[in-house]
Amino acid sequence: xxxxxxxxxxxxxxxxxxxxxxxxxxxxxxxxxxxxxxxxxxxxxxxxxxxxxxxxxxxxxxxxxxxxxxxxxxxxxxxxxxxxxxxxxxxxxxxxxxxxxxxxxxxxxxxxxxx
Amino acid sequence: xxxxxxxxxxxxxxxxxxxxxxxxxxxxxxxxxxxxxxxxxxxxxxxxxxxxxxxxxxxxxxxxxxxxxxxxxxxxxxxxxxxxxxxxxxxxxxxxxxxxxxxxxxxx
Numbered sequence: 434x435x436x437x438x439x440x441x442x443x444x445x446x447x448x449x450x451x452x453x454x455x456x457x458x459x460x461x462x463x464x465x466x467x468x469x470x471x472x473x474x475x476x477x478x479x480x481x482x483x484x485x486x487x488x489x490x491x492x493x494x495x496x497x498x499x500x501x502x503x504x505x506x507x508x509x510x511x512x513x514x515x516x517x518x519x520x521x522x523x524x525x526x527x528x529x530x531x532x533x534x535x536x537x538x539x540x541x542x543x544x545x546x547x548x
Numbered sequence: 549x550x551x552x553x554x555x556x557x558x559x560x561x562x563x564x565x566x567x568x569x570x571x572x573x574x575x576x577x578x579x580x581x582x583x584x585x586x587x588x589x590x591x592x593x594x595x596x597x598x599x600x601x602x603x604x605x606x607x608x609x610x611x612x613x614x615x616x617x618x619x620x621x622x623x624x625x626x627x628x629x630x631x632x633x634x635x636x637x638x639x640x641x642x643x644x645x646x647x648x649x650x651x652x653x654x655x656x
Binding site: 539 | 556590592635639641642643645646648
């Protein structure tokens with residue numbers, strides 16, 4: 434069983450629609466992250482959370498919001514999707530007991546297309 | 549300037565060859581360094597951490613040069629299955645920054 438899961442895996446939507454991407458983990462990690470990946474631009478951090486009451490903006494948070502519903506769940510919302518939000522979205526987790534190392538573990542990704 | 553920079557490649561090498569990738573980082577406060585492997589349309593998977601003293605895992609050797617702010621990955625005896633994109637990352641205790649990746653294609 435995958436430790437970090439994402440739903441949906443693929444989604445095609447239209448401009449202006451509200452979209453929610455969900456991430457769940459069974460690793461017991463407190464820290465969770467949302468990234469998007471675009472060709473030539475690599476992985477860019479959207480939001481991150483160190484526990485249920487902690488939410489932090491990443492480098493490209495405009496147009497996105499997040500909710501940390503529980504330690505194991507971190508969802509990303511696009512309130513009004515636009516075509517340049519078409520990308521591959523990854524959720525990741527890390528273990529606070531290994532703070533110095535901070536290695537991250539990724540979910541399988543959600544491919545989002547906004548028409 | 550990007551915080552983490554890599555040559556995008558592609559590096560095309562024959563099976564059995566040795567290949568090396570470099571990656572530079574600009575944040576001198578970075579404390580942790582990693583190489584991730586990413587197959588097409590899949591999630592990045594941790595290949596290895598990079599330690600100050602250098603470290604080896606089978607055919608893979610990673611090194612860190614703090615003075616020049618770069619990390620390297622050496623792959624010996626390349627296999628067809630090593631074909632992938634290799635992402636380097638550096639970061640602090642709170643977050644990582646990733647390079648755009650270096651594409652490796654190993655051929656017969």
